[in-house]
Amino acid sequence: MAASIMSCSPATTESLIIQLHSIDAVKFGDFTLKSGIQSPVYFDLRVMISHPKVMVDVANLLWGKISSCNFKSLCGVPYTALPIATLMSASHDVPMLIRRKEAKGYGTKKLIEGTFSEGDVCMIVEDVVSSGSSVLETAESLQAAGIRVTDAVVLLNREQGGPEKLAANNIKLHSIFTMNDVLSVLSSAGKMSPEMVDRVTKYIAENKFKPDQQVPSAVKPKVLTYAERASQCTHSVSRRLLKIMEQKKTNLVLSADVTKSKELLDLVDKTGPHICMVKTHADTLDDFCDDFVEKLKQLSNKHNFLIFEDRKFADIGNTVVHQFSGGVHRISDWADVINAHTVPGAGVVQGLQKVAQGKDIGCLLIAEMSSAGNLATGDYTQVTVKIAEENPDFVIGFICLSKLSSNPALLHMTPGVQLKEGQDALGQRYLTPQEVISNRGSDIIIVGRGIYGASDPTEAARQFQIAGYDAYLARLS
Numbered sequence: 001m002a003a004s005i006m007s008c009s010p011a012t013t014e015s016l017i018i019q020l021h022s023i024d025a026v027k028f029g030d031f032t033l034k035s036g037i038q039s040p041v042y043f044d045l046r047v048m049i050s051h052p053k054v055m056v057d058v059a060n061l062l063w064g065k066i067s068s069c070n071f072k073s074l075c076g077v078p079y080t081a082l083p084i085a086t087l088m089s090a091s092h093d094v095p096m097l098i099r100r101k102e103a104k105g106y107g108t109k110k111l112i113e114g115t116f117s118e119g120d121v122c123m124i125v126e127d128v129v130s131s132g133s134s135v136l137e138t139a140e141s142l143q144a145a146g147i148r149v150t151d152a153v154v155l156l157n158r159e160q161g162g163p164e165k166l167a168a169n170n171i172k173l174h175s176i177f178t179m180n181d182v183l184s185v186l187s188s189a190g191k192m193s194p195e196m197v198d199r200v201t202k203y204i205a206e207n208k209f210k211p212d213q214q215v216p217s218a219v220k221p222k223v224l225t226y227a228e229r230a231s232q233c234t235h236s237v238s239r240r241l242l243k244i245m246e247q248k249k250t251n252l253v254l255s256a257d258v259t260k261s262k263e264l265l266d267l268v269d270k271t272g273p274h275i276c277m278v279k280t281h282a283d284t285l286d287d288f289c290d291d292f293v294e295k296l297k298q299l300s301n302k303h304n305f306l307i308f309e310d311r312k313f314a315d316i317g318n319t320v321v322h323q324f325s326g327g328v329h330r331i332s333d334w335a336d337v338i339n340a341h342t343v344p345g346a347g348v349v350q351g352l353q354k355v356a357q358g359k360d361i362g363c364l365l366i367a368e369m370s371s372a373g374n375l376a377t378g379d380y381t382q383v384t385v386k387i388a389e390e391n392p393d394f395v396i397g398f399i400c401l402s403k404l405s406s407n408p409a410l411l412h413m414t415p416g417v418q419l420k421e422g423q424d425a426l427g428q429r430y431l432t433p434q435e436v437i438s439n440r441g442s443d444i445i446i447v448g449r450g451i452y453g454a455s456d457p458t459e460a461a462r463q464f465q466i467a468g469y470d471a472y473l474a475r476l477s
């Protein structure tokens with residue numbers, strides 16, 4: 001085996017840290033991390049891929065750490081560690097395995113790609129370890145395929161419980177440096193001001209994992225109450241909705257999918273005290289008219305709920321402008337909340353927002369769907385979240401099956417809810433309020449047939465209100 005990949009002079013940990021700083025892979029300032037935590041230091045090791053020499057140095061240092069370990073293959077955790085593992089594999093003639101993020105929906109449905117035999121030992125390669133979850137997930141997939149994992153190697157150990165969590169699962173973590181190492185190298189090299197050294201030292205101390213903690217407090221952010229979130233919302237509609245939820249103690253949206261306006265109005269009047277919002281499909285009403293809209297608005301004032309028209313706009317910007325403001329339904333005249341698919345790209349949001357200008361209307365993006373076999377998954381969901389985060393003046397949240405964003409201003413609303421899990425004859429899948437709110441971190445349950453299909457819709461709405469709110473209280477505690 002070659003001693004190291006071609007490199008003029010072998011890097012040391014110190015020289016690598018200085019190189020990483022010079023390419024902005026480590027930055028100092030004011031950053032909001034994905035978890036919502038404010039941090040004076042930010043690592044973006046992905047930029048390494050644009051610096052081949054740095055990649056080679058990283059691969060050589062990682063190899064140096066594990067050369068005495070016993071393993072048959074390497075598996076890099078996507079994405080940054082994948083090319084690093086490739087460099088290590090190629091220069092030391094050690095085969096690689098790749099763990100897919102999701103099993104293929106066709107063919108072999110394999111989660112692990114590459115050749116292996118049961119009982120082989122695989123070394124996991126990662127760029128950063130915080131709590132250790134991503135290494136553990138990779139290890140679990142490998143183990144499920146019969147591969148043994150005894151060690152993992154990482155460039156940066158953030159000292160937030162990773163080694164402890166992995167050790168508890170019989171995996172030894174080898175690391176090149178910690179946050180404190182970065183700090184001491186960069187401060188000795190005069191790359192940080194004394195004030196910044198103080199700030200980062202304090203941050204590291206406060207966010208360091210203490211063995212008696214299950215998960216470091218910084219990794220597990222506090223769950224905010226609806227009222228606390230209302231105060232963090234810049235959009236008037238999400239603020240109003242969260243305040244109603246707190247006041248009326250309900251996270252229940254009634255999906256009033258009946259076809260006669262009188263029936264709908266009666267249903268809403270009966271269930272009004274138990275809901276924070278009513279969801280309509282105006283185009284399924286046989287007798288939609290202005291008088292219906294007027295009466296629905298009166299009920300929304302009487303019972304204090306918002307009106308959500310579930311039109312699911314899904315066309316180019318120019319077309320949705322007319323669909324939203326015109327036609328028979330003139331939705332922009334009466335809806336507080338609307339929703340859109342992101343299939344057309346961000347233009348659909350821009351078109352709708354043009355109409356909503358100057359009106360109090362918030363838009364939900366359909367990031368996930370409840371129906372079996374739907375295509376709103378993976379990258380599609382991620383891009384939808386990004387579009388939402390980029391349009392805070394109009395987008396107030398998602399239709400989704402679980403929490404997708406840690407931004408407290410974005411609301412997560414989940415349809416496909418019944419008191420028992422199951423499926424209807426046309427592919428609708430149901431989860432319970434407890435599963436949706438407590439386990440999956442959603443904020444709101446959307447219930448249709450579970451209420452209007454019940455013999456006593458008022459009592460059913462009351463039961464969903466209690467189940468949804470209790471699940472929220474359980475999440476808070």
Ligand code: S5P
Nearest residue numbers: 255368369370371415416428447448449
């Ligand atoms: O993915 C989705 C998105 C929506 S908005 N799945 C859904 O079921 N919905 C809507 O929620 C659907 O159009 C219907 O109005 C409601 C669910 O009704 P239920 O009778 O199955 O509770």
